Amino acid sequence: xxxxxxxxxxxxxxxxxxxxxxxxxxxxxxxxxxxxxxxxxxxxxxxxxxxxxxxxxxxxxxxxxxxxxxxxxxxxxxxxxxxxxxxxxxxxxxxxxxxxxxxxxxxxxxxxxxxxxxxxxxxxxxxxxxxxxxxxxxxxxxxxxxxxxxxxxxxxxxxxxxxxxxxxxxxxxxxxxxxxxxxxxxxxxxxxxxxxxxxxxxxxxxxxxxxxxxxxxxxxxxxxxxxxxxx
Amino acid sequence: xxxxxxxxxxxxxxxxxxxxxxxxxxxxxxxxxxxxxxxxxxxxxxxxxxxxxxxxxxxxxxxxxxxxxxxxxxxxxxxxxxxxxxxxxxxxxxxxxxxxxxxxxxxxxxxxxxxxxxxxxxxxxxxxxxxxxxxxxxxxxxxxxxxxxxxxxxxxxxxxxxxxxxxxxxxxxxxxxxxxxxxxxxxxxxxxxxxxxxxxxxxxxxxxxxxxxxxxxxxxxxxxxxxxxxxxxxxxxxxxxxxxxxxxxxxxxxxxxxxxxxxxxxxxxxxxxxxxxxxxxxxxxxxxxxxxxxxxxxxxxxxxxxxxxxxxxxxxxxxxxxxxxxxxxxxxxxxxxxxxxxxxxxxxxxxxxxxxxxxx
Numbered sequence: 001x002x003x004x005x006x007x008x009x010x011x012x013x014x015x016x017x018x019x020x021x022x023x024x025x026x027x028x029x030x031x032x033x034x035x036x037x038x039x040x041x042x043x044x045x046x047x048x049x050x051x052x053x054x055x056x057x058x059x060x061x062x063x064x065x066x067x068x069x070x071x072x073x074x075x076x077x078x079x080x081x082x083x084x085x086x087x088x089x090x091x092x093x094x095x096x097x098x099x100x101x102x103x104x105x106x107x108x109x110x111x112x113x114x115x116x117x118x119x120x121x122x123x124x125x126x127x128x129x130x131x132x133x134x135x136x137x138x139x140x141x142x143x144x145x146x147x148x149x150x151x152x153x154x155x156x157x158x159x160x161x162x163x164x165x166x167x168x169x170x171x172x173x174x175x176x177x178x179x180x181x182x183x184x185x186x187x188x189x190x191x192x193x194x195x196x197x198x199x200x201x202x203x204x205x206x207x208x209x210x211x212x213x214x215x216x217x218x219x220x221x222x223x224x225x226x227x228x229x230x231x
Numbered sequence: 232x233x234x235x236x237x238x239x240x241x242x243x244x245x246x247x248x249x250x251x252x253x254x255x256x257x258x259x260x261x262x263x264x265x266x267x268x269x270x271x272x273x274x275x276x277x278x279x280x281x282x283x284x285x286x287x288x289x290x291x292x293x294x295x296x297x298x299x300x301x302x303x304x305x306x307x308x309x310x311x312x313x314x315x316x317x318x319x320x321x322x323x324x325x326x327x328x329x330x331x332x333x334x335x336x337x338x339x340x341x342x343x344x345x346x347x348x349x350x351x352x353x354x355x356x357x358x359x360x361x362x363x364x365x366x367x368x369x370x371x372x373x374x375x376x377x378x379x380x381x382x383x384x385x386x387x388x389x390x391x392x393x394x395x396x397x398x399x400x401x402x403x404x405x406x407x408x409x410x411x412x413x414x415x416x417x418x419x420x421x422x423x424x425x426x427x428x429x430x431x432x433x434x435x436x437x438x439x440x441x442x443x444x445x446x447x448x449x450x451x452x453x454x455x456x457x458x459x460x461x462x463x464x465x466x467x468x469x470x471x472x473x474x475x476x477x478x479x480x481x482x483x484x485x486x487x488x489x490x491x492x493x494x495x496x497x498x499x500x501x502x503x504x505x506x507x508x509x510x511x512x513x514x515x516x517x518x519x520x521x522x523x524x525x526x527x528x529x530x531x532x533x534x535x536x537x538x539x540x541x542x543x544x545x546x547x548x549x550x551x552x553x554x555x556x557x558x559x560x561x562x563x564x565x566x567x568x569x570x571x572x573x574x575x576x577x578x579x580x581x582x583x584x585x586x587x588x589x590x591x
Contacts, residue, residue, distance in 0.1 A: 089428070106408045108401075157584050177430065194431035194464055194578050201433070212435065212460075219436040222428065222470035 006120055007031040009050035011041030011067055012082065013059050021054070024109040030116070038062030042070040045077075052119055054112075055099070056082045057090045065090065065097045072098035078119035078173075080112070092223060095176045102174070118172040125171070133168050135216050136230040138207050140164055147206075154206050159184060163199055167217075167227035176224040200225060239277070239285030246273035247292035254301060263301055267318050270297050274322050278329035286326040294319040367410065370403035377403075413541045416474070420548040427468040427552060431578065434462050434497050434504060437469055441477040449480070451489035457496040464578045465504050467553055472573070475549040475557075476506060478542035479569045483510035503555070503572040514561040523559050523569075546571065 008030045012018050015036070022032050033048045035041035038059040045053055053071060057064035068079055081102040083091045091102055100122075101115045131143040138149035140156070142165050147154040156164070166183045167175055177196055181189050189195065200219075204211040218226045250273035254266045270293040278286035298308055302315050310316060377396040385393060419425055435458055442449065465472075476495075483493040487510045496507040515523065524547040550557040550571045557571040 092428075106405060159584050192431075192579075192581070195581050197431055197433045197436075197464055198581065212458075213439075219440065221436060221440040221473055222430070222468070 005029050005031050006051040007033060007048060008116070009033045009035065009041065009045055009048060009053040011035045011038065011044075011053065011059065011064070012056040013037060013061075014056075017056075017082075020109075021112075025113070025116075028113055038064065038067045041067050045071045045075065049075075050077065051123065052078045052080065052116060054080050054082060054116075055094075057094060058084060065093045068094055068097040068099050076123070078123050080115055080119060082107075092176065095174060095223060096178065100170065100173045122171055122173060133164065133171070133227070134230050135207055137209050140168075140207075142168060149207060156206070160199060160203060160206075163196075164203065164227070167225060171227055171229060174220050174224050174226050178224075180224060196225070236282060236284065239281035240288055242277050242281055243285045243288040243292060246277045246289050247296055249273060250293060251296045251300060254297070258301065266301050267297060267322075270294075271322060271325060274326045275329055278326045279333055281330075283327065283330040283334070286330040287323065290323040290326040294322055367407055370407040373403045374400050374407075413545060417541050417545050417548065420545065420552070425552070427471070429466050429468055431464045432467055432469040432472070433464055434458070434506070437473045437476060438495065438497070440469075440473045441480060444473075445477060445480055445484075448484055449493075452484055452487065453490070453492045455492055455494040457494065459498065462497060462499060462504065463575050465573055466576045467573060471549045472553070475546040475571065476508075478546045479506075479508040479571075482542050482569065483508050483512070486510065486512040499575065500572065502575050504575055505570060505572045507568045507570040509562065509566050509568045511564075511566050513565050513567075515559060515567050520559045520561060524557060543569070 008025060010018060010021055010025075010032055012021070012034075013036055018034050018036070022034065025032055033044055033050055035044045038061050041053075041055065041059075042062075044050075055064045055067050059067070064081065068081070071077065071079060078100045079098065081091065081094045081099045082105055083094070083102050084105045094102070100119055103112050103115060131141060133140045133142070138147065138154065140147045140161075142161065145156075145161055147156050162184045163180065166180055169175075177193050178190050180196060181192060184199075185192065185195055200217050201211070204214050204217050207216060208214045216228050216230070218228055220226055247270075250270045253269050257269070258266060273293055274286065274290050277289040295308070298310060298315065298319070299306065303311050377399045380388070381393060381396050381400075388396070438456070438458060442454070480493065480495070487493065491511050494507075494509045496505075496509070498505050524543045546569075547557045550573065553573050555571055555573040557569075560568045560570065562568055
């Protein structure tokens with residue numbers, strides 16, 4: 001990564017959780033800016049210009065979703081949401097507001113660090129604009145519209161290409177059903193989730209070594225999908 | 232006057248009229264005593280079903296009608312034979328006695344229902360307390376003990392010992408968190424405020440999510456999957472169904488020794504998707520089959536296998552919310568199947584896309 005350690009803004013009202021995240025994330029080499037409230041967080045995001053924000057959804061003063069909206073209004077920085085399992089609905093709203101990924105409380109630190117790494121890598125890469133997706137056993141060139149699997153060409157329909165392109169724009173991160181349907185099929189099809197089930201299955205059949213145990217086209221239950229590049 | 236009371240008096244008039252008609256119909260062939268019995272029937276009928284006032288009104292109307300139409304001299308309210316006064320008195324007494332009895336019985340059953348409800352609430356409350364004190368106190372004791380060792384004696388312990396203590400804190404607290412989530416979840420499901428977020432979902436996705444979430448805990452068992460590739464989509468709240476299925480899996484893990492097989496089957500059954508989780512925990516008795524999905528019910532009252540006894544109740548609540556059903560079945564060979572069925576709706580059609588473009 002860069003010589004400067006990345007700065008992470010942490011918007012979380014519980015001091016104990018802040019403390020544990022500060023300790024663990026500092027030891028991973030990140031610089032931490034802490035905000036104990038939503039309104040504070042929105043301000044700190046503007047003044048500190050962090051590389052990434054972690055936002056708790058259950059803030060007392062202001063909805064975490066509102067914080068995400070305020071940050072998204074001016075910055076494309078990756079935003080990771082901390083959600084509780086009993087607040088599944090809030091998670092979906094957070095994604096609609098522009099969150100990129102989430103971890104569910106209680107979470108292990110390893111899980112969060114993995115998400116942070118993917119998000120930071122993505123933020124750097126999206127500036128370069130990457131057009132070829134490398135999978136374990138194949139590749140998809142979005143520009144030339146060529147797909148291969150184990151050396152042999154694979155035929156993709158125009159919609160399949162479009163679906164892969166939208167997922168690839170957020171490589172490694174969650175893209176909601178709604179966003180996928182809107183960008184691939186158009187705004188009138190936002191609720192037609194069965195389209196996605198059928199097309200993702202087609203893509204899995206074409207690219208996954210074992211379509212029953214997908215490694216690239218991953219389901220985020222109740223939220224959307226995530227495209228995981230090959231290792 | 233309330234409608235109920237008014238209805239009672241209407242019945243009084245109707246009963247008296249009906250008895251009079253019946254009396255007139257049989258009068259040439261039957262004694263006056265038997266006609267009095269017909270009136271008595273009317274009084275008893277009203278007294279059984281309506282308040283005391285209506286019963287007395289029936290008695291008075293019946294006495295009047297009987298006296299006027301049947302007791303000589305007919306067409307007057309005067310009575311030749313004084314013995315009919317006794318008949319009148321008996322009718323009124325019967326009306327009062329039966330009304331009282333019925334009212335008492337009603338009050339008693341109402342009180343009993345109230346008591347039963349109170350007892351049920353009390354049972355649930357004490358079960359909850361028992362489970363909290365047992366199921367949360369044990370992991371808490373481990374967490375407090377292990378973490379205090381780390382705080383007080385961390386320097387004197389070697390790395391392995393420290394890691395071991397930290398690991399038990401981690402595992403116990405995660406376990407506890409699961410249990411707290413379950414209690415909250417069931418409260419939420421039962422409060423009825425939950426709106427399903429239904430989406431067209433593929434069952435294999437739901438299964439994979441459940442297996443991924445329970446991955447660490449399932450490592451001790453052999454999980455066998457039997458899920459056909461061509462299952463229809465289901466219109467469900469996928470995160471909730473994942474929980475229902477996850478709870479069945481956790482239940483199987485909890486009650487069977489490590490190394491045994493837990494199998495998950497999915498199949499289409501007419502207009503339903505049937506999901507079965509089968510384990511070899513020994514067959515359930517018919518009573519257990521009935522009760523396993525009840526709240527706070529545990530196979531072992533001592534709580535040996537752990538858990539608050541909410542997992543299956545949550546599963547049932549979720550499946551029912553989806554209009555499905557859930558049940559347990561003893562299979563041959565000491566296996567038990569926990570199954571649920573979710574209705575399959577017809578997947579809406581989707582526009583046909585031109586076949587994949589050739590790669591030229």
